[in-house]
Amino acid sequence: MTQTQEQPLTSGAPSTSAGATVQLDQLVRTYGQVRALDGFSLQIAAGEFVALLGPSGCGKTTALRTLAGFERPDSGRVIVDGVDLSNVSAQKRDMGMVFQSYSLFPNMNALNNVAFGLRMRKQSGHQRRQKAGELLDLVGLSDQASKYPHQMSGGQQQRVALARALAIEPRVLLLDEPLSALDAKVRAELRDQIRSLQQRLAITTVFVTHDQEEALSMADRVCVMSRGRIEQVDVPSVLYARPTTAFVAQFVGVSSRVPVVLAGQEIELFGQKFPVRTGDVSALSGPVDALIRPEEVAVEVDPAASGFVTHKSFFGATTRLIVQLGDVAVRVDVRSDIAADIELGTRVRPAFVARDVLVAPRLADAAPPSE
Amino acid sequence: MASVNQEIAFLELADPHSKEGVPARASGPRRRWRIRWWRGAVLLLAGLYFLLPLFAGLKFALENIAGKFSFQALQNLPSSPGFSSAFWLSFRLALVTVVISSALMIPTAIYVHLKLPRMRRAMDVVTVLPIVIPPIILILGVEGSAPLTLKSSPYLLSLLYVILAMPFVYRSLDAGLSAIDLKTLTEASRSLGGNWFRTMRSVILPNLRASLLSATVLTLALVFGEYTMASLDNWTTIPVWIVQFNDATDGHIQVAASMMGLVGTWVLLTALIFTFDRSQSRRAQRKTGLL
Numbered sequence: 219m220t221q222t223q224e225q226p227l228t229s230g231a232p233s234t235s236a237g238a239t240v241q242l243d244q245l246v247r248t249y250g251q252v253r254a255l256d257g258f259s260l261q262i263a264a265g266e267f268v269a270l271l272g273p274s275g276c277g278k279t280t281a282l283r284t285l286a287g288f289e290r291p292d293s294g295r296v297i298v299d300g301v302d303l304s305n306v307s308a309q310k311r312d313m314g315m316v317f318q319s320y321s322l323f324p325n326m327n328a329l330n331n332v333a334f335g336l337r338m339r340k341q342s343g344h345q346r347r348q349k350a351g352e353l354l355d356l357v358g359l360s361d362q363a364s365k366y367p368h369q370m371s372g373g374q375q376q377r378v379a380l381a382r383a384l385a386i387e388p389r390v391l392l393l394d395e396p397l398s399a400l401d402a403k404v405r406a407e408l409r410d411q412i413r414s415l416q417q418r419l420a421i422t423t424v425f426v427t428h429d430q431e432e433a434l435s436m437a438d439r440v441c442v443m444s445r446g447r448i449e450q451v452d453v454p455s456v457l458y459a460r461p462t463t464a465f466v467a468q469f470v471g472v473s474s475r476v477p478v479v480l481a482g483q484e485i486e487l488f489g490q491k492f493p494v495r496t497g498d499v500s501a502l503s504g505p506v507d508a509l510i511r512p513e514e515v516a517v518e519v520d521p522a523a524s525g526f527v528t529h530k531s532f533f534g535a536t537t538r539l540i541v542q543l544g545d546v547a548v549r550v551d552v553r554s555d556i557a558a559d560i561e562l563g564t565r566v567r568p569a570f571v572a573r574d575v576l577v578a579p580r581l582a583d584a585a586p587p588s589e
Numbered sequence: 590m591a592s593v594n595q596e597i598a599f600l601e602l603a604d605p606h607s608k609e610g611v612p613a614r615a616s617g618p619r620r621r622w623r624i625r626w627w628r629g630a631v632l633l634l635a636g637l638y639f640l641l642p643l644f645a646g647l648k649f650a651l652e653n654i655a656g657k658f659s660f661q662a663l664q665n666l667p668s669s670p671g672f673s674s675a676f677w678l679s680f681r682l683a684l685v686t687v688v689i690s691s692a693l694m695i696p697t698a699i700y701v702h703l704k705l706p707r708m709r710r711a712m713d714v715v716t717v718l719p720i721v722i723p724p725i726i727l728i729l730g731v732e733g734s735a736p737l738t739l740k741s742s743p744y745l746l747s748l749l750y751v752i753l754a755m756p757f758v759y760r761s762l763d764a765g766l767s768a769i770d771l772k773t774l775t776e777a778s779r780s781l782g783g784n785w786f787r788t789m790r791s792v793i794l795p796n797l798r799a800s801l802l803s804a805t806v807l808t809l810a811l812v813f814g815e816y817t818m819a820s821l822d823n824w825t826t827i828p829v830w831i832v833q834f835n836d837a838t839d840g841h842i843q844v845a846a847s848m849m850g851l852v853g854t855w856v857l858l859t860a861l862i863f864t865f866d867r868s869q870s871r872r873a874q875r876k877t878g879l880l
Contacts, residue, residue, distance in 0.1 A: 288776055308779045319770055319775040325795035335781035386781060
């Protein structure tokens with residue numbers, strides 16, 4: 219058993235100051251020719267957990283660092299609890315931050331790392347020790363108080379870093395990909411622990427990640443970013459089921475692009491007509507791509523059908539098939555017990571089973587699915 | 590890793606039992622033994638290269654005029670005319686040099702690492718210049734242009750020693766700063782409320798202690814060994830005293846002084862590391878409540 223496994227949370231959780239409201243207003247930040255933030259605006263309610271999700275270089279870390287005070291925006295404002303903090307230095311913003319790389323101070327043991335912020339706030343030695351002990355207890359590491367960072371595992375270090383960030387009772391907790399350096403098992407455990415602590419302490423939290431599974435499973439709302447702008451902000455279930463842009467549909471979850479023709483508000487897909495989903499449809503007409511989730515398609519074995527199975531990937535409860543329909547490859551998720559009878563090359567007929575379809579401008583050279 | 594692989598490849602190619610055209614792979618234990626032998630030989634040669642002159646110096650310092658083993662030179666050293674004042678002057682110059690050098694180079698190196706990482710290569714070049722410029726040029730130039738008050742003070746030498754020590758001090762600090770995630774540690778400290786002074790004192794400097802110690806010892810060694818500038822500036826530091834001291838011991842006392850300087854530097858370094866480690870450990874234990 220590793221020492222990084224989830225341990226029951228103790229009841230002695232320290233009180234944090236009530237979560238603060240955050241408003242990022244029209245932030246612009248450029249690096250040379252690159253606009254890392256391009257009029258980025260986001261409102262976060264008190265106690266809310268918001269994940270900033272996007273590919274590398276989309277500006278999510280810049281947004282977080284601007285909120286933390288490590289980056290100065292070229293224009294725009296950072297407002298916390300109604301107060302403009304745009305010109306306030308990082309050390310005076312009262313925001314706890316957990317970094318991607320292990321950021322514990324190597325010259326201090328776990329207890330002193332957690333107590334560091336309290337020392338900066340000139341709390342007495344007794345108060346510091348007591349509170350740091352409570353925080354270590356909270357993250358299940360009270361027995362590691364005297365250990366130095368190099369004596370702890372990565373998961374333990376990140377839990378100490380979390381305790382250190384929480385010790386100062388921050389108005390906002392900032393998490394900059396804190397799980398990305400951890401192995402899968404520890405990552406899943408720490409993910410649950412962070413969410414559990416955040417809910418329990420009701421602390422406003424901004425979490426940066428490029429891992430959609432992390433974002434969807436942890437956050438109250440997910441903000442999908444691309445090229446310094448927000449593509450969509452929504453609760454995870456809506457974001458997944460009702461993406462409003464092609465980028466979100468492609469980035470969150472898996473979608474297949476199927477060329478169709480848009481006539482009015484309808485398209486014909488696999489021989490049937492379906493209404494298109496609301497979104498940027500008004501500007502579209504004629505040849506477009508339908509974006510289809512694997513679970514929105516069902517298949518029926520039919521030796522006379524034109525489609526045939528080219529790949530099978532076992533995911534446990536479901537198996538993903540790739541069905542080749544002429545030049546188009548469509549991903550389909552089927553129950554694994556059903557998929558067991560479908561061999562590669564089997565002729566199948568796909569059917570769209572959702573009530574409407576998201577469409578996007580036609581991509582001339584859409585990449586084929588890789589599974 | 591690459592060098593080990595090359596070493597193995599070399600050993601395999603050199604194997605006389607290899608089949609024609611195909612280098613034979615030596616069996617595991619045999620190959621390991623060969624590598625160990627090769628490494629041991631290199632280590633021995635390098636050790637001899639460095640230790641033999643030291644041994645010769647030490648042997649000479651521990652001999653009397655008759656060539657017999659004796660502590661006479663070491664015993665006579667403190668009472669030798671001019672030694673105490675030369676040692677005291679060198680010590681003061683070393684202290685001032687270390688202080689000025691640290692005050693200039695620590696913030697500079699940290700600033701370059703944090704804010705101007707692209708300047709690191711340029712800094713590498715700039716800081717190596719004092720090695721390229723001969724000390725005699727430096728001292729003659731300074732003597733020609735320095736104000737009189739400074740020229741009449743021995744501490745002019747300290748200012749010049751700061752320049753001479755710059756390559757060693759900067760490289761020590763650069764290596765130390767490269768070994769830590771300076772940006773993240775600094776940001777972590779600031780996000781927790783630490784200002785720049787507290788961040789430097791509590792986070793950065795404690796993690797640079799090996800580099801600082803190394804820079805300090807190198808500076809001490811440089812000051813205690815520099816002859817040209819001190820001689821041309823007419824100050825009798827230890828190296829100048831060693832050259833100028835003339836007695837009937839046929840150089841035994843001078844070599845004893847050199848060896849004392851060398852051994853003293855080692856002892857100082859060891860003592861500093863030991864003291865620092867102990868105080869760090871005890872402070873940590875006290876704060877944790879374990880002591």
